[in-house]
Amino acid sequence: MDATRSMGLISSKMKGAVAAAETMVVALLNLIVLVCLGMSLMMFVERMYLGVAICFVKLFGRKPEKRYKWVPIKDDIEFGNSTYPMILELVEVECAKWEKKGINIKYEYRGNRNGYKAGALRDGMKLSYAKQCDYVAIFDADFQPQPDFLWRTIPFLVNNSQLALVQARWKFVNADECLMTRMQEISLDYHFIVEQEVGSSMYSFFGFNGTAGVWRISAINEAGGWKDRTTVEDMDLAIRATLQGWKFLYLHNLQVKNELPSTLKAYRYQQHRWCCGPANLFRKMFVEIITNKKVCLWKKIHVIYSFFFVRKVVAHFNTFVFYCIVLPSTVLVPQIVVPKWGSLYLPFIITILNVLASPRSLHLLVFWIVFENTMSLHRTKATIIGLIEGSRVNEWIVTQKLGDPLKGKIDNNKPHNKPRFIRIRNRIHMLELVVGLYLFFCGCFDLLLGTKRFFIFLHIQAFAFFIMAFGYVGTFIPNSY
Numbered sequence: 001m002d003a004t005r006s007m008g009l010i011s012s013k014m015k016g017a018v019a020a021a022e023t024m025v026v027a028l029l030n031l032i033v034l035v036c037l038g039m040s041l042m043m044f045v046e047r048m049y050l051g052v053a054i055c056f057v058k059l060f061g062r063k064p065e066k067r068y069k070w071v072p073i074k075d076d077i078e079f080g081n082s083t084y085p086m087i088l089e090l091v092e093v094e095c096a097k098w099e100k101k102g103i104n105i106k107y108e109y110r111g112n113r114n115g116y117k118a119g120a121l122r123d124g125m126k127l128s129y130a131k132q133c134d135y136v137a138i139f140d141a142d143f144q145p146q147p148d149f150l151w152r153t154i155p156f157l158v159n160n161s162q163l164a165l166v167q168a169r170w171k172f173v174n175a176d177e178c179l180m181t182r183m184q185e186i187s188l189d190y191h192f193i194v195e196q197e198v199g200s201s202m203y204s205f206f207g208f209n210g211t212a213g214v215w216r217i218s219a220i221n222e223a224g225g226w227k228d229r230t231t232v233e234d235m236d237l238a239i240r241a242t243l244q245g246w247k248f249l250y251l252h253n254l255q256v257k258n259e260l261p262s263t264l265k266a267y268r269y270q271q272h273r274w275c276c277g278p279a280n281l282f283r284k285m286f287v288e289i290i291t292n293k294k295v296c297l298w299k300k301i302h303v304i305y306s307f308f309f310v311r312k313v314v315a316h317f318n319t320f321v322f323y324c325i326v327l328p329s330t331v332l333v334p335q336i337v338v339p340k341w342g343s344l345y346l347p348f349i350i351t352i353l354n355v356l357a358s359p360r361s362l363h364l365l366v367f368w369i370v371f372e373n374t375m376s377l378h379r380t381k382a383t384i385i386g387l388i389e390g391s392r393v394n395e396w397i398v399t400q401k402l403g404d405p406l407k408g409k410i411d412n413n414k415p416h417n418k419p420r421f422i423r424i425r426n427r428i429h430m431l432e433l434v435v436g437l438y439l440f441f442c443g444c445f446d447l448l449l450g451t452k453r454f455f456i457f458l459h460i461q462a463f464a465f466f467i468m469a470f471g472y473v474g475t476f477i478p479n480s481y
Contacts, residue, residue, distance in 0.1 A: 279386030
């Protein structure tokens with residue numbers, strides 16, 4: 001009898017402990033659901049505001065030439081280069097120096113990578129001929145500006161002393177190379193067509209894209225120059241310049257051709273830098289923005305809440321936590337109820353508003369959704385590293401762009417130098433694999449035992465995570481692993 005009674009007590013205590021644990025799990029999940037719904041509302045309000053603002057700008061907004069004074073620069077045929085130091089003269093002088101050393105090529109080379117791109121720009125601005133200039137045009141190696149680029153940008157800076165930056169739009173030459181480049185085009189089209197246009201028209205502020213732009217050198221110097229404290233030196237300079245009261249102008253109709261990363265490895269490195277850097281910059285500059293006395297409260301709110309918090313932090317966290325963790329968990333814990341407006345209506349509207357900026361890709365809507373959800377894991381991890389200043393916070397790996405010449409030289413029959421198991425290990429992304437298995441399990445559970453009817457979405461998303469985990473995305477180059 002004593003043994004039976006003891007077993008009964010143990011059994012009842014175990015049931016009580018399980019019930020208590022279940023109650024805690026349900027309470028925790030309910031709290032996370034509320035937080036995610038709050039973040040979804042933030043993203044919805046942000047997208048709706050941007051949608052209304054861009055419609056207003058397109059319908060009633062004035063063109064850049066009407067908002068700012070624009071007088072075309074006339075070429076001085078009589079005096080030519082004797083009046084103004086021209087770029088060709090500077091190149092000729094530099095070439096002459098190298099020709100004396102037997103080199104028939106012109107470029108500036110640093111013997112180190114200190115400061116990465118910010119360090120290179122900072123050192124470049126120290127050159128004697130750079131100190132004699134008023135403006136600096138910046139292009140990454142894969143960018144192809146049109147011959148009239150400076151003719152269309154410099155007049156804004158010459159005739160409007162309050163302007164620090166004129167930014168052009170990116171145009172992607174390899175958007176149709178593979179499905180991954182099409183997905184990138186959708187996201188970046190929204191960034192340029194909506195976010196940059198609204199920022200320029202409504203606030204005279206937006207994040208410098210790091211290339212295809214012309215800066216006023218005095219504005220760079222006043223803002224403190226190029227700093228290498230984060231991996232987003234372009235955004236860092238833009239924030240500091242706007243806090244000094246400078247204005248920015250975005251030219252939507254001025255497009256500069258460039259190339260998207262077409263390999264998954266290159267794209268992941270780029271996204272780590274683009275997500276980790278802004279989060280780390282937000283951490284470093286939050287107090288500086290709050291205490292700044294030169295800009296109005298409205299612009300401070302825009303920079304802190306909209307530019308940084310919603311777009312650089314909330315968007316990544318909510319996409320991954322809500323759609324890849326919380327919603328699938330409701331299949332396993334039926335006590336959790338997510339309202340339809342949060343799980344269906346808001347995401348649908350946000351997605352449609354995003355894809356409308358790239359109408360030629362509307363038929364790829366489902367692919368874009370699962371691709372963005374899958375990439376949200378990598379972006380969320382990078383954002384966390386930036387916020388806590390983790391070990392990879394200042395990791396800078398140059399984004400590989402293949403280009404047509406390099407693609408033609410790829411030899412898939414070339415023997416691998418690395419052992420097979422090393423190549424397989426380098427190619428598999430374990431976090432994506434684990435999340436894919438979790439989603440697949442939730443989908444199977446819902447199909448066999450559940451009532452949520454999420455299994456179609458869960459299995460599609462799981463399949464996308466598996467594809468990402470094994471690296472079957474983008475242009476595949478066997479010899480790169």
